[in-house]
Each structure stands twice: as structure tokens, then as C-alpha cells.
Amino acid sequence: MRKIFDIHGGVHPAENKHQSTQEVIGTIPLADEIILPLNQHIGTPAQAVVNVGDHVLKGQLIAEAEGVFSASVHASTSGNITAIEERAVPHASGMTARCIVIKPDGKDQWITLESCDDFSKLAHHELVEKIRVAGVAGMGGAGFPTAVKVNPRADNKIHTLILNGTECEPYITADDMLMRERADEIIDGAQLLAQLLDNPTDVLVGIEDNKPEAIAAMKKAAEGTSIDIVIFPTKYPSGGEKQLIEILTGKQVPSGGIPAQIGIVVQNVGTAVAAYRAVRYGEPLISRVTTIVGESLQQQRNIDVPLGTPIAHILKAHGWDATNCARLIIGGPMMGFTVEALTTPIIKTSNCILAPSNDEMPSQPPAQACIRCGMCAEACPANLLPQQLFWYAQSENFEQLREHNLFDCIECGACSFVCPSNIPLVQYYRASKGEIRKLDMEKEKSDRSRLRFEARQERIAHAEAEKEAKRIARKEAAEKAKKLLAEKAAEAPAKDIVTEAVASAKTKELDPEKEKAKLDRALSSASSRVERAKDSLASAQNEGADEARIDSLKARLKQSEQKVADAKVKLEQFGSKLASQGSVAKTVEKKMTASPKEQMEKAVVTLEKRIATAKEKLAEAEEQQSPSVGALQQGIKKLLQKLETNRKELAEIEPLSPVDGTGPGAGKTEENAAQAAIERAKAKAAAQASMSNEEKAVANIKSLDARLEKARQRLKKAQEESNDNIEAFQTGVEKLETKLADAKVAIEEGQS
Incomplete structure (x- = not known):
């Protein structure tokens, strides 16, 4: 005999299981409409691969798994796709979700299936792929994709496989009848799952002692195998995954952890059958055994019902009296939830439809104030503090709810069952869990946005740094080129500018x-x-x-x-x-080949004209008492100085030239003058080549100062004459001011 361990807490509600075990598993006619939600499992909803108007066959893929934690959806009968839209689905919140609607054609025609006579010859990845393609998910209520569960991480070595046949919830007998009638398929499924998990040391089937017929059938089917049928006392909620592990092994799953972390995998007996049929016969998961029970029904039993069948069709087939029905519940009275829409369909996790009469399940008395009796803490199988969780849930203190391990709550309802104040504790816990998940999602979204922003800022900074490095490199290359050019100019003779x-x-x-x-x-x-x-x-x-x-x-x-x-x-x-x-x-050519005398004479005439014009403007400004008088006087003074300089240079040139320019020495004189100009240009180039960078910068500033002064005078003149080119003059002044400022900054940086 295998040692059995006890769990903390637990309760013993009325079982009410005999009503639905009087008949064998039955069937009902097809409904007029099949509604298949895209999310019949925990994780991401599947993605539809059919369109409205398509004709599909029974077992055909109509929605493909999206990501790892997802499961495919298949047509549960042949017919036409009439809609892909939002419909009511089985959920405690009464939510709607995207569904594929099929109008059955009445032929119930299967697709071609690929069977496998001996799955022991298949490789691990082939078996996992067959289960994944078949859309098998946990049928005990959680809906966890089976292909993920039988393929644990490499560092999680599995030594124990447990098949859950406990079914501790009152009224529900789907697993009980499945073990009675299909025990051989359950054992075959257990062997398949054991092969997928690399043949763990222990393969256990846990069954409560209130199911003698199921126990006998399972023991008979397990004869000659290493599978151990373990019987233990009835107590609710022994069927919880973590509670069953503790009962059979004495081990506890750590808070926030999963059974695989301690080397254990738990599967429902219905899941084992679905996985076996997917591999052996190639059948996708398109139907399940569901308990139909309640005193408002004329017939109570278990049926093998196609997924997507509306509960209204099922109730009608069992003589439902709506006037005598207290409420409709998907699941059992402890962990189930009420549904309002009769179009809500059966899905992979729907193990029971409970339609109690008013006498069978009267209305719940109104909740009273908590009397701090502590009975909820004694009944909690997860060893939590339901009273404190209730207070924190009321005050929306989510941090304290986390600290008190709210997510370890399996929502079994044992605390609500024993509460003398009739407080719906589980509803508070469910609402708080939903709110915490919502806040976590918002935080995760915010964190992703922050990371994207920081990455963008880093990219911009990196690009700016690269740009600055390239600019500095170009500047250094330009300075080096200038230096080499100056050195060559100092060594080489001056070029013929005219040519x-x-x-x-x-x-x-x-x-x-x-x-x-x-x-x-x-x-x-x-x-x-x-x-x-x-x-x-x-x-x-x-x-x-x-x-x-x-x-x-x-x-x-x-x-x-x-x-x-x-x-x-x-x-x-x-x-x-x-x-x-x-x-x-x-x-x-004419301009550049003109003699120095001609060029200088032209420059003198031009200066005389500019001085005359400037004096006229000065007179007008003095009459009008314009603020530009000082600037004009300064400009005339500079022009007179330049005129005097040019006249001196002209006087130096004139003795070298004949009076009429036609004497025998005229050509030679002009040639000498041109040569003298070239020599002056060479001297100027040589002087610049011998300058240091600082001297060149000073000379450049002086040149820019002179050019800026001239540009300002031209702008002022244009403004006084309302010239059309004022904007062009203004732009020229601004550019020179910018160049001058840059030159001054450059020389200051050089000195520092």
C-alpha cells in the first residue's frame, strides 16, 4: 500500500453524484448552430484560418495556435462557416469573445485521419507535434495546452506522472463515468504521456474512495502495467493539482511555482484520453464528456457532446424546466460560475452544466459583517489567510495581497462554504486577481515604452557622437591640407595669375x-x-x-x-x-593684361566718384540731422586715405611710362610694370606662407573687419535709396558678421 498524506483544511459538502451516474454516457442530436470560441484554453487565442462562406469537414483545422501557450481549434462537425464574430463564451465575467460559427450540413463528414498503430516507435518531437496539432488542452478546468506540459524544460527532470481522477467537486461525474467506460484508453493515454516524459519512475492515478466502480475498472485496465491506482479518502478539494500532489507524494509545490519544478507532472484523465486518440487515431479534440445535472431537468446524465454546442440545445434535449431553475451554472456549485446567455457553448474545459431547482439551490442569504471566527483559515487547503485577503481586497491594497500570496488561491470556495456571514470571498479574490493582472500588463507596457525611448535616445546620442567625430576629422584634414599647401606655396614660384x-x-x-x-x-x-x-x-x-x-x-x-x-x-x-x-x-584677358598704370588710373577715378557721392549723402544727412552722419564721415575719411595711397602708387608708375605710350621703350616699360606687379604678388604670397597660424588668423580678422565695414556702408546706402536689393545687402552683412565672430572665437580658442 502506498502511503497517503493529508492536506491542510478542506470541507465535506454534499456530493450529489448519484443523480448523473444512473445511465451510460449518451449523445444528443447535432445543434442547429455550432459556436467555437477561439480561446478555449489558457493563453493566446487561436487565429482563424477560414472565412465566412467556407465549407468545412468534421475535424478540419479552423483556427491555428498563436504562439507557445495556445491551442488549435477544429470543426466539431461538417458544415458552412456563417460568421466570425463576438459571441457569449463560458467565463465568470460574462464576457464575449471572437467565435467561429458553423451551420451543420447534417452529414457529419470527417476529414481523412492519419492513424498510428504503434506510437512507441515515434520520436518524441513527432508525438508532441501530433498532440499540438490536435489542439489538446487540459480538460480538468485550467485548459493548459498539453503539448507544452509534456515537453518540460531540460533542467526539470520528471520522476512522477499523476493522472487526476479525483473529481471532488459536487454533482460532477464526467471523469467518474469516463473511468468506468473508457478505462483502457485512459491507461493507454497514461503510457503515452509517460513515454513523452522519458518514462518517469512513478505513474500514479489518484481516485477518491467514493468511486468504487471507477476504481475497479481502472485497476482491471492497469493490470500488467507499472501504473499504480492510488485510492484516498474523499475530501474537497483533493482534486486541486497542488493538493493532489501533496496527498500522493507528501511534497508541496513552492509558492508561485509549478509542479515540474519538483519533478512532477499532473494530467486529467480526460486529457490522457484526448492525447491518446490524437496520436492513435489522428482525432483532434472536438468533443468531451460533460455532466448534465440538476432537478430542473427531466433527465440527468453524462453525454459526449461536440464542442461548440449551445447549452440551450443541451438543456432542451434533457427536458429543462426554466420556471423551476434557480440559475444555470457552468461547472460545479463550489467553483462554477453562473451564465445568463443560453447561447453560451460547451468548450474544452466545460465539464458540467448544473441546472438546480429553486428548492435544490435557494438564493444565497445576504452577506453580513465578518465576525473574525477564523473558520475560513481552517478550511483553506492552500494554507492562506482568507480573512486578511478579504480585508485587503476590499481596500484594494494590492501590495499586501501579493505579500499574502493571493495567487496561490485555487478559488475552490471552501472559505465561502464555511463562512457563517455568507461573505462571497472567492468573488473578491477573483476581482482582485483580475485588477492586479491588469496593472501588471499596464506596467509591462509602460516598461516596454520606457526601454524603447531609452534605446532611441542612445541611438541619437551615438549618431551625434559619430557626426561630431567625423566633423573633427574633416577639420583636422582641412588644416593639414592648408598647411601642406602653404609649405608648397612658399617653396614654389608664384604662378602666372593672368594665364x-x-x-x-x-x-x-x-x-x-x-x-x-x-x-x-x-x-x-x-x-x-x-x-x-x-x-x-x-x-x-x-x-x-x-x-x-x-x-x-x-x-x-x-x-x-x-x-x-x-x-x-x-x-x-x-x-x-x-x-x-x-x-x-x-x-x-583684357582686364588682366591691362598695364598697372591703366588699372591704377581706373581705381583713382572710381574712388573720386565714390567720394563725391559720399559727400553729397553727408550733406543731406547733416541737413536732416541723421544719426548716420558719423558713419558717413568715417567712410569719407577712409576713402580719402585710400585715394591718397593710390595716387602715390600712380605717381611711382608714371615716370616709368612714356608720355604718349608710343615711344621705343613703351613695350618694355609696360612689361617691367607687369613684372613688378607679379613680383609684388609673389612677395605677398611668400609673406603669407611665412606667417604663423595665429598671424594668418589676425590678418583674416582685419580683412573681415574691412569687408564688413564696406558691406555695412553699402547696406546703409541701399536703405537710404530704397534699393530693391536691401535684403541681399542685409544677408551679406549677416554672413560677414558670422564669419568674423567665428574667426575671433577660433583665435581665442587657439590662444587658450
């Missing part, structure tokens, strides 16, 4: 033949499009085309004619532009 300028101007001249040919082709192409547009318009008018078509062709003709006109204008402009560009090199 370079003339050559540069010549390179900018257009190739007249290529440019004219290009414009001629554009004009010819545009003219051809005009002719084609005219032909299309004439054809459309002759054929009596509609007004919209004719308007479109007219618009196209007008557009083509405009392109012809544009091409002609461009061709005409080309002639003028060619003539202008053709004289660029000559103009540059």
Missing part, C-alpha cells in the same frame, strides 16, 4: 554645336507631340467621343503647344547667352 584666369574663363565657354543640337532636338520632339495631339483630337471629334475625352485631348494639345513655345524661347536665349559667354575670356 590661369584666361584659361579658367575659356573652360567655362559652351560648346555651341552640342548645345544647339540639344535645343533643336527638344523643339523637334515638342513639334511632333503637337501634331500627334492634333490628330488624336480630330479622330475623337469625328468618332463622336464624349465631352470629357475631347476636353482631355484639348488640354494635352495646349500643353504640347506650350512646350513648343518654351523650346523656341530657349533656342533664342541660347544665341544671346552664347554671344555673352563667348566674350567672357576676352573680357577677363
